[in-house]
Amino acid sequence: MTKKTVLYAIVSVLVAIVYFLKSNNLKTTGDKKTSEISIPEPKEDVIVAEDPIIKEEYLPTSTTKQLVVHPNFTLSYYEKYEQAEWVFYEAKAFNARKSDYKRPFFIQDPLVKTGSADWKNYKNSGYDKGHLCPAGDMKFSKQAFDDTFYTSNISPQKKDFNAGVWNRLEQKIRYWADKYDGIYVVTGGVLSDGLKTIGNEKVAVPNYFYKVLLDVDNGQYRMIGFLVPHENSSKPLYEFVVPVDEIERMTGIDFFPVLPDAIENKLEKSNDYKAWSF
Numbered sequence: 001m002t003k004k005t006v007l008y009a010i011v012s013v014l015v016a017i018v019y020f021l022k023s024n025n026l027k028t029t030g031d032k033k034t035s036e037i038s039i040p041e042p043k044e045d046v047i048v049a050e051d052p053i054i055k056e057e058y059l060p061t062s063t064t065k066q067l068v069v070h071p072n073f074t075l076s077y078y079e080k081y082e083q084a085e086w087v088f089y090e091a092k093a094f095n096a097r098k099s100d101y102k103r104p105f106f107i108q109d110p111l112v113k114t115g116s117a118d119w120k121n122y123k124n125s126g127y128d129k130g131h132l133c134p135a136g137d138m139k140f141s142k143q144a145f146d147d148t149f150y151t152s153n154i155s156p157q158k159k160d161f162n163a164g165v166w167n168r169l170e171q172k173i174r175y176w177a178d179k180y181d182g183i184y185v186v187t188g189g190v191l192s193d194g195l196k197t198i199g200n201e202k203v204a205v206p207n208y209f210y211k212v213l214l215d216v217d218n219g220q221y222r223m224i225g226f227l228v229p230h231e232n233s234s235k236p237l238y239e240f241v242v243p244v245d246e247i248e249r250m251t252g253i254d255f256f257p258v259l260p261d262a263i264e265n266k267l268e269k270s271n272d273y274k275a276w277s278f
Helices: 003-029 142-147 159-163 165-179 244-251 261-269
Strands: 067-069 073-078 083-091 128-131 154-157 183-189 208-217 220-229
Touching (some): 154 159, 165 183, 165 220, 220 244, 244 261
Antiparallel strands (some): 073 083, 083 183, 128 154, 183 208
């Protein structure tokens, strides 16, 4: 064996060792953005979007302490009312909404420790299974789309409300997601004692639904809150804009607490929608 051959063999072994060490380090270290939160392993057929994991630091507070983390949205489940008090996700730009998947059946969420409500509570109730995180915003992978059909992600909604003003607001959010290259969304029903219920599990029917939006752009923040009565309306969407503080008082939830206090207080007190294009 020549010296040249021996040298080549040694170099090959060293390269293999370096590659092994780097690969092992990547597997154990993980992405810094998601290393502190337990995310279920994605299925093999997931089409990974540019940044599919929701940033933990933007989560609202959970009054129930029952956080449920799916790969593309997170929710705080309220067992007493058999639905989420909030669902948090990123509405991505148009390129993430191109696929057309077949709608699956609604099923109970296996990650809700107390058990999410059975879909049969909605049967013959007169109410739609209203998505909180819309299936239409999760078309970048079949898993993301299918996960929105967990019953932890729905709330009883009147049909004309679900297909009317609520749908208009969801469409507007998609417009802003395109315009601002993605925005964070928190959504849910305002839950309280004394609400009408449906089904054997007494799923609460909210009188109001809300959405709180946050746009983050190189240290610049834009926030807006919507509080919508649970009835269809032809009013322009800006008439439902309220200070985020008002939604916090009604729900007991602190939205986007990670923001510096001065910025958070200023954004949450304002109901000025001029920063958003209607």
